[in-house]
Amino acid sequence: MKRRIVSCLLTAAMVIPMLTGCGGSDLSKYPNGKLYVYNWGEYIDEEVIDEFEEEYGIDVVYDMFETNEIMYAKLAQDNSAYDVVCPSDYMIQKLIEHDMLKELNFANIPNSANIGEQYFEQSKDFDPENKYSVPYCWGTVGILYNQTLVDDVVDSWDILWNPKYNGQILMQDSVRDAMMVALLKNGYSLNSTNPDEIAVATADLITQKPLVQAYVVDQVRDKMIGGEAALGVIYSGEAIYTARENPDLVYVVPKEGTNVWIDSWVITKESKNVENAEKWIDFMCRGDIALKNFEYITYSTPNDVAKENIEDEDIKNSKVAFPDLDSFPTESYKYLGYEADRLYNDAWMEVKSADY
Amino acid sequence: MKLFKSKRSAGLMASPYIAWAIIFIVVPLCMVFYYGLTSADGGFTFDNIATIMKPGYIKALKRSIVLAIISTLVCFLLSYPLGMILASMKLKKNAYIVTLFILPMWMNFLLRTLTWMTLLEGKGVINTILEFLHLPTLNIINTNGAIVLGMVYNFLPFMILPIYNALNRIDENVINAARDLGAGTVQTFLRITLPLSMPGILSGITMVFIPALTTFAISTMLGGSKILLIGNIIEQEFTQLYDWHLGSGLSIVLMIFIILNMIIENLSDNGGNN
Amino acid sequence: MRKVLERIYLAIILIFMYAPILTLIVLSFNSSKSRAKWGGFTLKWYINLLSDEAVASALFNTLSIAVLATIFSTIIGTFTCIAMIGLSSKLRSIIMGITNIPMINADIVTGISLMLLFRFLHISTGFTTILLAHITFNIPFVMLSVMPRVKNINFYVYEAALDLGASRPYAFFKTILPDIVPGIVSGALMAFTMSLDDFIITYFTKGSGFETLSTLIYNEVKRGIQPEIYALSALIFVVVLVLLMIVYRAPQAKTKEK
Numbered sequence: 046m047k048r049r050i051v052s053c054l055l056t057a058a059m060v061i062p063m064l065t066g067c068g069g070s071d072l073s074k075y076p077n078g079k080l081y082v083y084n085w086g087e088y089i090d091e092e093v094i095d096e097f098e099e100e101y102g103i104d105v106v107y108d109m110f111e112t113n114e115i116m117y118a119k120l121a122q123d124n125s126a127y128d129v130v131c132p133s134d135y136m137i138q139k140l141i142e143h144d145m146l147k148e149l150n151f152a153n154i155p156n157s158a159n160i161g162e163q164y165f166e167q168s169k170d171f172d173p174e175n176k177y178s179v180p181y182c183w184g185t186v187g188i189l190y191n192q193t194l195v196d197d198v199v200d201s202w203d204i205l206w207n208p209k210y211n212g213q214i215l216m217q218d219s220v221r222d223a224m225m226v227a228l229l230k231n232g233y234s235l236n237s238t239n240p241d242e243i244a245v246a247t248a249d250l251i252t253q254k255p256l257v258q259a260y261v262v263d264q265v266r267d268k269m270i271g272g273e274a275a276l277g278v279i280y281s282g283e284a285i286y287t288a289r290e291n292p293d294l295v296y297v298v299p300k301e302g303t304n305v306w307i308d309s310w311v312i313t314k315e316s317k318n319v320e321n322a323e324k325w326i327d328f329m330c331r332g333d334i335a336l337k338n339f340e341y342i343t344y345s346t347p348n349d350v351a352k353e354n355i356e357d358e359d360i361k362n363s364k365v366a367f368p369d370l371d372s373f374p375t376e377s378y379k380y381l382g383y384e385a386d387r388l389y390n391d392a393w394m395e396v397k398s399a400d401y
Numbered sequence: 402m403k404l405f406k407s408k409r410s411a412g413l414m415a416s417p418y419i420a421w422a423i424i425f426i427v428v429p430l431c432m433v434f435y436y437g438l439t440s441a442d443g444g445f446t447f448d449n450i451a452t453i454m455k456p457g458y459i460k461a462l463k464r465s466i467v468l469a470i471i472s473t474l475v476c477f478l479l480s481y482p483l484g485m486i487l488a489s490m491k492l493k494k495n496a497y498i499v500t501l502f503i504l505p506m507w508m509n510f511l512l513r514t515l516t517w518m519t520l521l522e523g524k525g526v527i528n529t530i531l532e533f534l535h536l537p538t539l540n541i542i543n544t545n546g547a548i549v550l551g552m553v554y555n556f557l558p559f560m561i562l563p564i565y566n567a568l569n570r571i572d573e574n575v576i577n578a579a580r581d582l583g584a585g586t587v588q589t590f591l592r593i594t595l596p597l598s599m600p601g602i603l604s605g606i607t608m609v610f611i612p613a614l615t616t617f618a619i620s621t622m623l624g625g626s627k628i629l630l631i632g633n634i635i636e637q638e639f640t641q642l643y644d645w646h647l648g649s650g651l652s653i654v655l656m657i658f659i660i661l662n663m664i665i666e667n668l669s670d671n672g673g674n675n
Numbered sequence: 676m677r678k679v680l681e682r683i684y685l686a687i688i689l690i691f692m693y694a695p696i697l698t699l700i701v702l703s704f705n706s707s708k709s710r711a712k713w714g715g716f717t718l719k720w721y722i723n724l725l726s727d728e729a730v731a732s733a734l735f736n737t738l739s740i741a742v743l744a745t746i747f748s749t750i751i752g753t754f755t756c757i758a759m760i761g762l763s764s765k766l767r768s769i770i771m772g773i774t775n776i777p778m779i780n781a782d783i784v785t786g787i788s789l790m791l792l793f794r795f796l797h798i799s800t801g802f803t804t805i806l807l808a809h810i811t812f813n814i815p816f817v818m819l820s821v822m823p824r825v826k827n828i829n830f831y832v833y834e835a836a837l838d839l840g841a842s843r844p845y846a847f848f849k850t851i852l853p854d855i856v857p858g859i860v861s862g863a864l865m866a867f868t869m870s871l872d873d874f875i876i877t878y879f880t881k882g883s884g885f886e887t888l889s890t891l892i893y894n895e896v897k898r899g900i901q902p903e904i905y906a907l908s909a910l911i912f913v914v915v916l917v918l919l920m921i922v923y924r925a926p927q928a929k930t931k932e933k
Contacts, residue, residue: 081883086898106884111897118643119883122794126883212523212540218626258523259543259625267899271709273524390642394457398464398629404760404833404847411761415770418755418814422773425811429788430776432795483688486681497923505692507915510872511892512908515900516695519702519710526698529711557692607779615781618874622896632783639787639879649791652784663779 075104080321082107083116083127085308086263088182090341097328103321111262112219120145125315129322133306135221135378137178138171140311142380146177147312153323154179156330164347168307170377178309179326182344184281185305185368185375186222187298189265191291194275202230202299205276206249211256215268215277218260220393221378222304223250226278229301235376238385247392255401269294280306282344284365289343296365302374307347436649449650458634462654465630468545469613472552476560476609477602479553484564484598488571499565503558510555514622517551518542521623543625551619552609559608567601568594603666611659631655696912703905720906730907733891736802740887741870744809749863751810752817753855756825771822778815785812786879793880800882808880809870816869817862824858 075098082094086109094105108127110116113136119126124145132140140146151157157179164180172178190199194213197204205214205226217223225235227246237243258274265277270290279287284296310326312319328334332350339346339355345366346352355361381389405411440446452458487499505513520526521542528538541547571594579589617632626633631651638648703721707714724730759767777785789808793800828851836846874889881890888907895904 083883108883109894109898112641114641114643118640121643122790123799123882126799254627257627260627261625263898271524273522391455391457394455394461394629394634394637396457397626398457398461398634400460400464401627404757404830404851408761408763411758412766414758415755415762418751419770421751421811421814422770425789425792425807426773426776429785429792432791433784433788436791479688482684486685489681497919500919500923501689502692504915504919505696506868506872508696508908508912509888509892510874511889511896512699512904512911513695515892515896515904516699516908518896519900519905520695520698522710524709524711526702526710554692554695611779611781615783616875617783618893632781635783635787639790645791648787652787655781655784659779659781 075102077102078318078321079104079106080129080318080325081127082325083119083130084109085131086111087266088131088308088342088344090338093329093334093337096334097325101321101324101328103324105325114220120313124313125317127313128316128318129310129312129325131181131308131310133308133378134168134171135380137309137311138380141172141177145314147314147316147319148176149179149312149326150323153320154327154330156327156332159330159332159335159348159350161347161349164307167305167377168309171379172309178311179330180307180309180347181329182282182342183305183307183347184345185298185303185370186217186225186278186280187284187296187303188276189269189279189284189287189294189296190276191269191272191274192293192295194272199276199295199297200300202226202301205278206230206253206256208256210275212258213275214253214257215265215274216253216257216260217265217278218262220389222278223260223393223396224389225304225378226250227253229299229303232301235304236379236381238381238388240388243388243392247395250396251399254396254399260397280344281365281368282342285343285360285363288365298368298373300373302376305370305375305377307377433649433652436645437653438650440646449647450653452647453651453654457629458631458651461629461634462631464545464628465614465632466658468549468552468630469610472549472556472613473560473606473610475549475553476557477564477606479557480560480564480605481602483561484568484601485594487565488568502561502565506558511618511622513555514551514619517547517554518622521547521550542623543627545624545628547623548620548628548630551623552613552616555619556609556612559612560605563601563605563608564598565601567598571597599669603669607662607666610662614658615655696908699905700909700912703902703909705902708902720902721910724903724906724910727903729886729891730888730903733886733888736885737871737887737889740802740806740809741867743806744813744870745863745867747810748813748866749817749859752814752862752866753821753859755814756818756821756855757851759822760825760828771818774815774818777812778819782812782873782875783879786876789876790879800880801885804880804882805877805885805887808876809873812873812876813866813870816865817859820862820865821855821858824855828854 080103082105084107088109089107094107097103098105110119113133116130116132117136117139120130120140121143137146160180164183165175167183168175168178168180188199188202188204190204195204195210197207197209204210205216216226221235224243224246227249228235228237228242230249231242231245233239233242233246237246259268261268265279266283266287268274269277269279270287272291272293279296281296281298284294287294288296310329312322312326316322329338330348332348332354335346335348335351336354339348339351343366345368352361352367360366405414437449438445438447440448453462483502487502490498518525521539522528523538523540523542525542531538541550575597576589576593579593584592615630615632615635617630617636620628620630620633631654635648635651635655638644638651642648702710704716704718705713706717706719755770759770762770786808789804789811790800793804798804833846833850836850837843841849872889874893877887878890878893881887886894892904892907895901
């Protein structure tokens with residue numbers, strides 16, 4: 046008995062370093078070091094990562110986050126954990142205000158010229174001097190519904206409160222997106238910091254809760270494709286993909302308006318691989334790469350070269366892929382400061398923990 | 402006892418662990434208390450702990466306690482008869498039957514939970530079968546029931562094992578003696594078997610109650626994020642809201658309940674010994 | 676009659692425990708991605724799984740952490756238990772009190788407290804921090820299982836051995852160690868299991884780009900379950916089952932030899 050245990054332990058002790066030994070050294074394959082990338086889930090064509098690794102000899106460690114808030118908490122905990130990150134507008138503003146980003150050296154990112162001027166213009170809302178961020182994707186938030194399961198006209202956020210669709214509604218599990226739906230439904234600004242308005246929105250979300258099947262983020266897509274729900278709040282970029290997988294699915298921007306967002310690449314303040322991070326951003330801005338990403342993730346690209354080269358005319362001129370922002374009221378999230386953050390978080394907590 | 406030449410040599414042998422325990426158990430706990438009792442600007446405050454009384458938070462705490470108690474109870478009611486049956490089988494040779502009941506423990510915890518997601522979902526396996534048989538479908542995913550089910554499924558082995566061990570250790574002669582002295586089955590059970598298995602029951606309760614009280618993965622997966630437990634709130638404070646002070650404050654609240662549980666356990670343990 | 680009822684009860688519990696796992700195994704061979712319909716038999720999820728680097732490295736991380744944590748915690752735990760005999764009862768109860776903390780405390784609090792510690796010390800999270808955390812929560816399990824054995828050591832035999840002229844180490848290895856080995860084994864086994872199974876503490880002490888099976892699965896679940904995960908479950912289950920059979924076959928073969 047004793048001997049067997051000792052021999053077990055010894056083998057284990059011997060095997061482990063051996064395994065690590067052969068798995069560890071990638072120096073020959075990746076002479077130019079590492080790059081820690083932190084991006085949204087399902088937000089890149091994975092082949093693009095491989096191409097980047099091959100072309101630049103950089104080992105990419107690629108992690109994904111679900112919401113801006115998760116991303117922020119991670120960076121706040123350890124700013125150097127990632128080199129290059131892709132948050133949304135209001136979160137970039139928050140990162141800038143908390144001095145967590147590094148100024149970009151655009152000389153090292155020549156391909157940023159491919160990005161349409163209007164997107165940099167729009168970015169000034171959260172990055173006033175265009176010093177920190179390079180746009181990656183943009184879009185709106187709307188309702189995705191299944192035509193075979195919904196027979197009402199879907200043109201308003203109100204439909205998410207229709208008891209007919211009990212258990213058929215998917216809401217976003219993220220503070221700002223969920224609150225936005227309720228705020229806009231009541232005709233308030235999606236950046237409201239008025240406690241009364243937030244209270245109304247909160248109460249609305251609590252009333253809605255029994256109808257909601259689940260609060261999810263990335264799962265909305267698969268659940269809608271699988272026909273597990275009738276209505277879901279989703280980002281516009283998923284509309285083309287979901288319609289391709291399940292032709293019954295239609296994306297609408299409600300008449301009350303929506304949030305127009307931009308997700309942009311930024312480099313963290315304490316990044317240890319700044320050069321590699323710049324190469325990454327530059328690579329992402331390359332026309333062919335942006336096109337490849339667009340075709341895979343189908344989120345609206347701000348890259349003019351990529352857009353020019355889209356072969357499918359239907360998609361190129363699609364109102365879904367490239368919506369006309371004048372056709373409905375739009376607003377963008379702003380970082381609202383600590384107090385308002387707390388207000389939103391407490392409200393959301395109340396919704397999530399409410400009985401139903 | 403002459404195992405050690407002196408107390409000092411024993412102390413020397415224990416010192417690596419003592420150092421380890423101080424660095425990795427005591428100091429981190431102190432940090433939780435430090436964060437929990439200070440505000441972002443560093444001043445002393447009870448606000449973080451008092452936050453538990455806010456509507457959203459207190460509801461989650463109450464729900465966690467109720468669900469954890471139910472799960473523990475269900476686990477106990479399932480495990481005790483099982484433990485008695487197994488113990489009565491006198492499994493000297495083929496103890497693998499016992500292992501069969503704790504085998505799922507070696508499956509990954511998240512895989513075990515995921516199993517129930519797959520089974521219970523609206524278009525999951527169970528409903529597909531029910532539909533096929535033209536029976537009404539089951540809507541329990543994303544409800545408290547699903548979470549209790551997930552907890553019971555996950556933590557059942559933690560209850561079975563200690564109860565079985567305790568029951569198995571009971572000397573048969575004691576039971577026979579009781580019988581010889583004229584005790585009936587019920588009486589033997591209440592006065593001999595149950596008290597003697599008490600330590601096993603208590604450790605089973607702790608091993609189920611605490612993880613059930615503090616889980617966040619089960620409620621996320623089987624509750625569709627619709628059901629918030631205190632564990633979810635604490636997890637969010639750290640991973641999403643980046644409020645370490647509040648997160649730590651709520652952790653302190655959680656620890657109070659754990660200590661309460663411990664005290665109750667010790668009291669009833671002493672009662673059992675008497 | 677009673678026997679029959681007992682057997683039925685055992686069967687029901689076993690069905691409750693294994694039916695879900697078997698369902699997953701069946702689904703792992705389903706060529707349709709949907710859980711609701713059977714699209715024919717396929718092995719493609721297994722093929723995908725085996726070529727999946729992320730899963731392979733997560734599996735490797737999980738195993739190496741579990742093995743290393745088990746070795747370290749078993750050694751430290753056992754030595755400490757033996758040392759306890761020679762300590763004053765006051766010190767002993769203090770040590771046991773502290774040791775009980777990670778066992779009684781919620782995993783989430785342990786995880787958070789360690790995260791705070793690592794942040795405070797500016798140790799960047801990753802393999803090392805997870806390993807340290809696992810050793811920390813494993814030691815109590817080892818001690819819990821070794822301690823009762825140590826308490827029941829029959830010192831008369833040990834003293835008799837000394838009286839008969841055995842050296843202290845010799846007497847220790849011949850009289851005391853055999854008594855506590857079963858405790859050490861079950862402690863190590865428990866530590867290994869806890870380590871393999873842990874999600875919460877790993878979740879809070881892991882760093883960027885480092886996943887164990889648990890954290891990988893949690894991420895996958897949030898993104899929508901892929902059938903590869905069913906294949907993974909099936910493989911893990913089969914491995915566990917086979918290991919168990921080996922463990923139980925081995926002692927039987929040995930007793931036969933005798």
